[in-house]
Amino acid sequence: xxxxxxxxxxxxxxxxEGSITDEEAEAYHRGLAACLRAxxxxxxxxxxxxxxxxxxxxxxxxxxxxxAGRGAVLTTDGRPEMxxxxxxxxxxxxxxxxxxxxxxxxxxxxxxVMEKSPHVMxxxxxxxxxxxxxxxxxxxxxxxxTDRRIAALDAELARRASGAADNRSDADRHGxxxxxxxxxxxxxxxxxxxxxxxxxxxxxxxxxxxxxxxxFADNATCAVSATGHGEYFIxxxxxxxxxxxxxxxxxxxxxxxxxxSEALAARGGSGGLIAVDAAGNVALPFNSGGMxxxxxxxxxxxxxxxxxxxxxxxxx
Amino acid sequence: xxxxxxxxxxxxxxxxEGSITDEEAEAYHRGLAACLRAxxxxxxxxxxxxxxxxxxxxxxxxxxxxxAGRGAVLTTDGRPEMxxxxxxxxxxxxxxxxxxxxxxxxxxxxxxVMEKSPHVMxxxxxxxxxxxxxxxxxxxxxxxxTDRRIAALDAELARRASGAADNRSDADRHGxxxxxxxxxxxxxxxxxxxxxxxxxxxxxxxxxxxxxxxxFADNATCAVSATGHGEYFIxxxxxxxxxxxxxxxxxxxxxxxxxxSEALAARGGSGGLIAVDAAGNVALPFNSGGMxxxxxxxxxxxxxxxxxxxxxxxxx
Numbered sequence: 001x002x003x004x005x006x007x008x009x010x011x012x013x014x015x016x017e018g019s020i021t022d023e024e025a026e027a028y029h030r031g032l033a034a035c036l037r038a039x040x041x042x043x044x045x046x047x048x049x050x051x052x053x054x055x056x057x058x059x060x061x062x063x064x065x066x067x068a069g070r071g072a073v074l075t076t077d078g079r080p081e082m083x084x085x086x087x088x089x090x091x092x093x094x095x096x097x098x099x100x101x102x103x104x105x106x107x108x109x110x111x112x113v114m115e116k117s118p119h120v121m122x123x124x125x126x127x128x129x130x131x132x133x134x135x136x137x138x139x140x141x142x143x144x145x146t147d148r149r150i151a152a153l154d155a156e157l158a159r160r161a162s163g164a165a166d167n168r169s170d171a172d173r174h175g176x177x178x179x180x181x182x183x184x185x186x187x188x189x190x191x192x193x194x195x196x197x198x199x200x201x202x203x204x205x206x207x208x209x210x211x212x213x214x215x216f217a218d219n220a221t222c223a224v225s226a227t228g229h230g231e232y233f234i235x236x237x238x239x240x241x242x243x244x245x246x247x248x249x250x251x252x253x254x255x256x257x258x259x260x261s262e263a264l265a266a267r268g269g270s271g272g273l274i275a276v277d278a279a280g281n282v283a284l285p286f287n288s289g290g291m292x293x294x295x296x297x298x299x300x301x302x303x304x305x306x307x308x309x310x311x312x313x314x315x316x
Numbered sequence: 317x318x319x320x321x322x323x324x325x326x327x328x329x330x331x332x333e334g335s336i337t338d339e340e341a342e343a344y345h346r347g348l349a350a351c352l353r354a355x356x357x358x359x360x361x362x363x364x365x366x367x368x369x370x371x372x373x374x375x376x377x378x379x380x381x382x383x384a385g386r387g388a389v390l391t392t393d394g395r396p397e398m399x400x401x402x403x404x405x406x407x408x409x410x411x412x413x414x415x416x417x418x419x420x421x422x423x424x425x426x427x428x429v430m431e432k433s434p435h436v437m438x439x440x441x442x443x444x445x446x447x448x449x450x451x452x453x454x455x456x457x458x459x460x461x462t463d464r465r466i467a468a469l470d471a472e473l474a475r476r477a478s479g480a481a482d483n484r485s486d487a488d489r490h491g492x493x494x495x496x497x498x499x500x501x502x503x504x505x506x507x508x509x510x511x512x513x514x515x516x517x518x519x520x521x522x523x524x525x526x527x528x529x530x531x532f533a534d535n536a537t538c539a540v541s542a543t544g545h546g547e548y549f550i551x552x553x554x555x556x557x558x559x560x561x562x563x564x565x566x567x568x569x570x571x572x573x574x575x576x577s578e579a580l581a582a583r584g585g586s587g588g589l590i591a592v593d594a595a596g597n598v599a600l601p602f603n604s605g606g607m608x609x610x611x612x613x614x615x616x617x618x619x620x621x622x623x624x625x626x627x628x629x630x631x632x
Binding site: 075081096123124125126128129136178203204216230231236244248249 | 391396397408410414415433434435436437438439440441442443444445446447517518519520521522526527529530532546550551552553556557558561564565597
């Protein structure tokens, strides 16, 4: 037994303070708090870490503020292509999908792969066929599209055509959402979901659905969900590296997470990650200017942050 | 400077000794030796580990005996879907493709992703579009199909329809090819390529293109290419785990590779892997009955094996 803990992120990046209005910042705080409560509600009624991260990521996917599910960013073809993964620390069961457009909640698609197939990763049309066969709830393409993402793609394509420098915030370029949790029985779980990068090449897959890169969970060490420049997280096996440092070097969660975040920065890999260990410790390192993030412990008070300020408690 | 080394595999599994004739076994030995020579020729003329593993895996892909490129196994739809990855231990550059049918050599597609895109992983139609834009050599679907793989799919679908037990050799079910190398400058590289599993669900992706699972390379530790029941290799981040054990626990290549192979077996993950470290040491552990495998050192003598027998030297 022990205290429950859930942490989530909604993307990391430079997020220049002038790039979002105070009103928008408040909307992010409110959105993060609502998603934290969705995950906490599961844990508070004795639910599993797996169910809690599923609920939290579904809420993040449903919120068009974040780059996953509804509001996912668009490829150069003007369509969203979504990736998601989930992992259960109890037995290292895992599921992932990549390059899908249709299921309302890609994290549920990943979970269905984990639970209803002998496989870990399904992609593209084959993944969609599997989702249809298992009765996942689909939405038309228009559901996922938001004016904001269409404008972001238009601006990005215009920028490329003009040859101007890329001064978008990293969070706009490669946002991701994710959650990690520890339940009352000490089980850990992680889930991540994303639309990838605005103006990405169709078919590009980042670290989100790559188990060991953007998503990882093992009760013996930690649960991790990452966000950032995915190619670096893949090449450095970021999520598994944190687990390996804890297992093989005896590093604390905090030390391992911080080391990996700094090592990624030194190599040019901007981003951040959230992690929780079996004792319920949480680490939320990021090497970029900010990371939309939050935690919620047994008291049910969501604590949220965007830049390097201390997390701000909200209403329970 | 130092001695060159190249190792390769052509799949692991039970390979019951009665399941292949002496003639077939000789064909495997000859095929493995030819692919070893293709990789060694690059190293012997001072080429890079990256070029050597590319050449060796291309040769394995071109040989219909092995489950990659020509001769790749078929999905339930009766079509091959190929995955491949490559990684350069010098800078951890990596490239991967999944779910493709068209490029004659999927490993070249992976390498082109690594060298000509800012991305690590491209899948499906988007990957194919990228390959066309970069002038990769395509072959018609009939090039990849062999009577043996068509018969294997027919037999597997008939077995499933009849409800009979699955007594295929694991190597038939989930073969893979791969190579690891150390060049004269001490650089390491790994490459892996596969058609996946006979009768797999379309869209299923195994460990091959998952960096850290089926493919990994870092000059500081080792280069690894795996073959086996991919879902287990993904969940245990097998290739990166070997590297992490060396980096964080000071384990030797041999100990780390053997430990991971045995741990996978204990969890139900049959298969094997090949690995090389910066000193040119090689480990070829497998927890199944056999693994098509071989090594070639500075003497240019290919050494090949199928079951647990000592590797058999061939003609230089």
